[in-house]
Amino acid sequence: MEPMKYADIEPDLEGIRYAASREQLRNKRQEYQGQLERLYTVLPIAEWTSLVNDMHDDVAARAAMICEYELDAAGYGPPPVPYAFVVFGSSGRRESTLWSDQDNGLILSNEAHEDKEMYFHAFGRHLSNLLEYLGYEKCKGKVMCSEPLWRKTLEDWQRQMTCWHQDFSWEPVRSLMIASDMRFIAGDRTLASAWRHFFEQSLHESPEMNTAILRNTVRHKATLNILGQVVTERFGEHAGDFDVKYGVYIPLVNSIRYMALQEGISETSTLKRLERLTLLDGGNMLFENCQRAFLTALTLRAAASFTVKDGVYSSSGFLPQSELKKKPLLYKLRDSLTTVRRTHRALQRRLRFAERGRP
Template identity: 35%
Template sequence: MSDPEAVQLLKSIGSAVDESALRSLRDHVNDRMEAIRSDLPVEQFYNELNEAYDAIIKRAISLAEAHLARMGMGSPPVPYAYLLFGSGGRQEQTLSSDQDSGLVYADIESLEQAEAGRRYFTELSKQIVIQLELLGFPRCEGNVLSDNPSWGMPLSQWREQINGWFEEPAWEAVRYLLIVADGRCVYGEYALSEQLKDIFFNDVRNHPIITTRMLENTMRHKVLLGVFGQLLKEQYGEDAGSLDLKYGAYIPMVNAVRLMAILQGVRETKTIGRIQALLAAGVISSEEAESITNAFRLFLRLRLMTTEKHENGLYTNNGMLAVGKLSKEWIEELKSGLKVGKKLQRRVFKHTSGKFR
């Protein structure tokens, strides 16, 4: 960040003395970013917001480590990496994104020390998730959280789990693998997260059947554009008449680009970064890259117009956008962007299965 106010804010976050001070800073970040939202190019907005959130998460982890030290549990017994998945892993968090996290730590050979290490990292993960919830980040509804034993373990167990998901690629296992593909180290030993990626991409190469399974998951969410070019609105409930921007525009494009990137061995997790990597690899043309990127930027911008809620101290959002918020020009741009998304889905389907239904 070059903005002096933003730089000072990051410094304040990095030196926050406790959870209360950090909570005030998180609220300040959200208020500030909301105020300047319309003034910044969309990528700059997301970069600044996610840089601030990264700083908040790092400080929360540091405070959690200090809490364990005060409890008499000492320091981390071995190196570890704290991972963000979902929009956090892709550095595409909005003002109300929830927690999607994991933890990997170095193997400990001694059985006694390994049990002590397990207790330490179990408690650390618990404290981190609690602290982030106190800072307004809701828990992941799917329980993809570091305090879930399936998402916080030593590297060797991660290897066994990932290998198992590839060997038995049921729907849920494939969903977990796609979550892992978005993983990014936000704190700790970066090399451990890279070792996880080594395991993942080696298994992708050794299990070609996984392409079909990942395609099924990738195509689950369709763009909200009907056969006659009309926008598909919610039919029932309190959101009737609204557009599901998250699952009808943003997620379909995220999923399609991610699958193409996985098949090319691309480790970048940002969606726009993945598009650039696919262009560099010759998988897509410059014209395709430009149209996909422009459509994705539009979806990122419109995501910021969905209804934000602040309930029980948590920032939440269901990803719905009231059509009344959109001008005729916005609606036409959205339709054009959705056509790009639909074309991209068709391309991914053809590339992986040879036909499109």
């Protein structure tokens, strides 16, 4: 049987791109989602993940347009000034699973308008609620356009990023790391481009911030014990299961992001960051190992069980202990975790060197 290609299901995205109402958009998302579930065992994981994120991008872009229509019908009128709807997190990296939650924000024009604050306060809340209706769980960390921290004018965003750069404590550095994965979805692209330009210009102005980012990067839970055995959850409802997200996926994302940012790589995709890093240092086997480990992490994340409640998709992100008994899978996981540990140790050495050089 000939392998399926992008073209086999690409036409169905037209239904998402031109959905006339929230109900139609939700139905088309669910329809396309069902096709993607069936394709998981057919396509290579990188291609499948790309298709999944094509769907999320188109749903989000259409949701922003429907949000404008609905607010206009409710008496708010059209947007008073240009805006850019952007995404962060796994969406920013185009690594979302079928059930990833919301990670988004708004960049508003600096143009003055008396209704700007009122309109975009309503727009942010309405869009976040609309995305929940469409199946996207709200972010527990509140990285959403409904929150003032992630909904600002371009000038206010620039001030916010400057403040983050001056505070080396955990939370501001974490926010800066989240922001580094920003990607444009809908609206005025020039606002997102200006945002990105300011972010990249200011990133390396403080060596202390680079060290703070590295300090945040090397903090993650143990995944292999001294005997090389996979460390699973000890307590709670997931006792005996393996935490794919924080055990293997996030450590790789964070490590590769740090290395890419140090080289001035503007890509947000982890795989594209690895491609660029490999071009810069083709003799480094670490990047080849990281790519293999990362593809395994994507596969395991996509295979995690999920639930649908009131049309909202969610997943624990854990690999059941029953799956860990399958030797081929266990070997792949252990190989990936060995790469995570080696990468982690290399960055720990870099951190010790950086901290020794501090005054």
